[in-house]
Amino acid sequence: MQKIVEPCKRIENNGNIKILLKGTNIDHVEFELPEIRGFENILIKKKVHDIPRIASRICGLCHASQAIVSNKVIEDMYGITPPSQSIILRRILLIGELIKSHIMHYFFQSFPDLLKIINFYEISNPYELMQFDPQLTSSVFDLIKLGSEIDKIFGGRYVHLITCISGGVIYKPSQLNINLIRKLLQKGSSHAKYLIGNFIKLFSTKTPPISFDLPKINYLGLSNHGFYDRYKGKIVIKNYKNQLYFSEKDYQSYFNKDIGIFGVTFHQNNNIGLITGPIAREKINQISVIERIAPYFKTINENWNNSILFQNFLELIEVDHEIHQCLKLLNDDSLNKCYDLPDLGEIQKSEGIGVVEAPRGLLMHHYKIDQNESVIQAKLFIATEINIPLMNFMTLQYARNLYKKEAIDKVKKKIAQMIRAFDPCISCATH
Amino acid sequence: MEVYSTLSHPFRRKILYLLDREGYIKYSEIMEKLGLDLTGQLNFHLKKLGSLIGKERKSYYLTEDGKRILNIMNLNNRILAGEEIENLISQGSDLNRIGIIVCNCNEEISNIINVNNLLNELKNLKNVVSVRLFENLCQEINLEKVSNWVKENFLNKIVIAACSPKSHEHIIKHMFEDLVENINIEFANIREQCCWAHPNHKIQLNPLIIARKAYLLIEAAVERVILQGVIKIKRIEVEKSCAIFGGGIAGMTLALNLARAGIKVYLIEKSPTLGGKIARWHRISNMGDCSICFISELIGEIVKRDEIEIHTNTEINKISGELGNFNIELIKKPRYVDAKRCTGCLQCIEICGNETLNEYDFELTKRKIIHFPFSNCYPYVPLITDQDIGKCKECRICERACLNKAINLDQKIKNFQIRVGVKVIAIGADLFSNLHDNCYDPTNNIITSAEFERILSSDGLTGGKLVRLSDNRLINSISIIQEIGPSDYVCEYSDDIALKYLEDIKIRNPECEVNIFYDLSKLKNNQDLLLRFTHPKFIYANNVSVEIGNGVNYVIADYIEFPSDLIVLNQKMVPNKDLVNLRKTLDFTFNENGFMSTETLASGVYGVGSILGPMNYRSTISSANTIALKIISLLSNDYLIADLTGININEEKCGLCGLCIKSCPFSAITLDLDKIKIDRFKCKGCGSCVCSCPTGALEMNIDSTEKIMRTIEVFSKSKMNPKILIFACESCGYAAADDAGLKKLAYPPSVFIIKVPCAGRVDSEFILYSLKSGFDGIMVIGCRENSCNYIDGISQAKNRIDLLRENVEPEIRKRIILLNLNSIEGKKFSDSVNSFHKLLLMEV
């Protein structure tokens, strides 16, 4: 048996593609994480107030989701609700994070792949990529900046926000800042439009390779009464014929995990039958039916619908959608009002659970604490952790097919494309 | 130094360099190459070079001397680079020419290790120019040899490998006094802490191992001396004068003492007269005189002395400067009578129609608004207080009545300044005055001891007769209740006062019954009291109370009633109420009872008399005498130099967090207008602040962080295991280690000792860095908790090490130990080190 280990490039953080060759067959393909950093362990014995600041450090891309979900758990345990102003601010912070994360993934990691797979156009380094369409490049930089500035202004800095605390957000936005962000968003909206148009122009009429098609699977995500909402809602597991709705408090009836060990176990489904993230969000909440967005979908060749590569398009759609959402939120009256942050007071429950949709999908934290307000158990459910089994399954199929015709070096390169299409967040996954 | 001056001119250096490079050069060529056109100049330089160059057949060449100098100074490259020698000399540290002396100490060293091998190894150390062996360095016959050696080799830094610096440092530093700077001498303690401490260890030791340790000790000393930089010395001209605040008995006695030694004294009194509290007293215990006579005599002497300048009615406005040179701004309040014109005729007082309560008699009598505070007061000039001046300005009768035109009701405040070398506070104490609990009521014959003094005094309330204030009836029974006031301390003189009263009462009325009570329940340390001399009239009761009766009052002591015509409450001395305010301008600290703490006696502020605590007359005088000696010796210097062992601040790094202020045991560090200011005379060089400074802005002049870290690195090269590093405070831990060596109590040679000024200097960084560099165990040895030379240095160290130990992994926790020893506990030292070594041996 021959083992091939190759670092996968153009993904967030480090991960290896591991291929086991048995004679002329590929026996096994796995995306290998470097190690688990052990945040579930790190959180033990830490004071409750300190947790969100530490949890944020799980990931530099999904930092806001991590901090906010952590705060939600604590608020659950103390039985408090943040003022409506803080909730709006949290939603805005999540939006900033999503814009930056999606655009970075789309442009730097996936876009060259799409050009190659769909249009057979080779791009070998970022400088070629930037020259491919200068207007696209400048739009991308502007959108990254937009996401960053939202988080910096409302959160205190670009990454690992300062203002997100249990009970709300320490920030009373000034009209000046609101106007500034509004202007940036309006500009961002046209950039997003350009990006979508560009995608449609380049790829909409083409057909993605069949190997990238998803098998019959279940979709996991949040849904606020059937609407797209990444801050609150019920957990949904949905497949082509039925769907389950349940509160995050009851998650243990559906799935669970062992602390310190990688992977989430679903009781009713095999693990490779699940996906979370933009595709799941679309399948569950269907932003494609929103009036403003629907025309974009109509232009896309139907064959895209079931491809993992469709995630790239959905990322752009989500960016566009959330920019509009954000503009609405900025007009909300309660943003200008002065609300007091609630005192944490006495602890109500020794256990708490919180959930949000991070850019890459469902993110859930579950803590248990003792009387001294120190954590005694922490479980972290991470989107990438949920997606990796499916990703491994698909890459194995793909690799086996490829290996019949192509040399192993080419196989490695091609399955890397598929991995990138899944947009794995290694930092989160190695929590 | 002569060579330095020869080489100080760039032309001369260039000549040497040219000669070195080209061998023989003609006069005209030198001219050309130097770019000179005046022969006189060149001749001057050639002459200056003296024996370093020679002349042969019209050409110049480098003599053997010249070659040697060039070689020794290793100057060839430096000349090329055009570096200025003056600069090098002024930078000091840049030029390291180190000499090592190994002292054999009557073969004590060579008996254990091979000294010749050691010497040979040392020669290879960086920057070491010469290594010499002496049999007994500390003997004076070596002085000349040492001097020649230093000069011949152009040494500027010296390492002495010999006995402990604690034993001979002063002799050796004296020996090198004119040769190298004191700060550039380092010691390697190869006797007490190496050759004497290891050979008797149970396991037979290879002498090479001991030699290796000696080598490392010396290498570390070399590294340290290399790192020693130049210290800027702070020099202050001493203003040979003294300001004394308070013109009571303490202040006056001190003033007289200093004046007799020829020191200019400014005697500054807040009230209008000298004399202080004692002026009101009837007499002083065990002294025949009436106190006012006694004071008059003292004042008489003071007035005669030209050296003493008296300022009554004067207060402090602002003080600046430091020990040796203070600038004090004073405010003189108006007296409304011109002292120069007044003849003391009493006209004004007789004519004055306004009366007020007389505070001199505790407001039990009345006086005129214009008045003498008391008879025989000094200055003998009447005055009007500021409270009354309003009334006077409406009346102005006295102004018209004064024949000498001495009265000026429009007198203004006068500001003036003085410069002094030291300041003394002698404002005395207050008497406890919160007497509610004791039914104090002078109209009902329950009075204070101070008022009783006024009854006994012949110019007092009753003209010296022992009669009741309420009805003028003769007093037949008196109860004196002692120690009225705070329960935390006892006034030692209270017995004396009671006995004085007893005597005075018996003179006036031999029939009078006198009882003296102590209430033990009101005294925390009542056993101290019981151990003192007791008198049959003293009654020590567990509970003493006063009960008011009809015409007669009772003292009830443990349920027994004592009817008393008069009850005297003997008040305790309590801290002067002005002390708290004075602290803002004068720099001192309080002791636990709120008096001035004696610990502050070093910053140019002294306290005398009862400002330091309850004192009787004799203690006051003796405290004044002691302080006088200190001041005289201090002011006998023409200038003061701050201690070199102190600290320096680099303002570029200072972030003004003030942690140094918090950690300084001597309050030597203060914040002054967004700048950290160090009082170099208060600083004792413990290094606690350097340890607490997070930015490295503070650094010690001698025991710098860099030096200690480098020493750790050198010691960590030892290959013996398990290695132990000890940080020992100079006065106790290090001395205890020496004591162990002296007693030849053995411990393993893998134990290394670093001397620090105080355990408070031991930075967490040192401990963690040592462990990281491969030491298996760390000991910090400081003084016993209550005997730290630097007040709380050891407790700061304890807090730090406790916190550190609690937060490192358990297996590391075992490896860090804090020990308290005193300097003669050599046995305990070696025992502790050996058992620690054993513990680590099992671990490794």
Place this chain on the structure above:
Amino acid sequence: MELKILIISMTSCSGCISTLFSLDIFPQFFEKTKIAYFPFITDEEKLDIYDIALIEGCITQESQIRLIQEVRRAAKKVYSLGSCAAFGGIINLSKKKEGEPLSNYIEVDGIIPGCPPPSSLFGNCLINLLENKMIKLSNKNQCYSCPLRDGLDYEYKTKITDLIPNNRDFNSTQNPKCFLTRGILCLGPVTREGCENKCIIRGMPCEGCLGSPSKSLYSNIYNFLSLLNLSDDLKTYKGIFYRYSKPLLIKR
């Protein structure tokens, strides 16, 4: 001449790289240099020769040691990016794992500290690197530029009981006082200045992510906390001491 740049991650959260993309000068930095090896966005497989290497994250594995040693050989200048690379980072809060700074294995030419590096400091560092200058960090601590320093009690008497302010404190419109006089632990005094006191201005105390201006952060924390009147549960709270570095990594 364009500078050839290498940017890689060790064990990290990618937050420093994420911050890099957010910087105002990032587009210019991108254009003016040649980012030749950056697994986040390039496919390059083999190491070449580089002018500048920025390494994010701490060392937790053998293979990483080999990699950074290779990078050291391949790059003229190597800089630690972020507190993980500079000091070891947040992973040291774990009982089971230890993250070591790069400097434990290779010589680094400078650090860009912070979790994440403050944008202005990061930006200035990049500009310095482009101009071939050394990275310059402040020698002072947070207090120096702290807006709350006026309220600092130089006797440090207040009992320190909390890690973050009570939520009520954020509601008051009054100017807040120094955290240490409010009983909240702020590591500002032992932390390097250079983030424009971002956390403090937003109402949160300093956590010490920029490291110390002299000595190591953990030594300074011990020295500092031993002077404070600290409540017992904080005295042993590992979250303070091991937040961005671990004092001792025993490798025997």
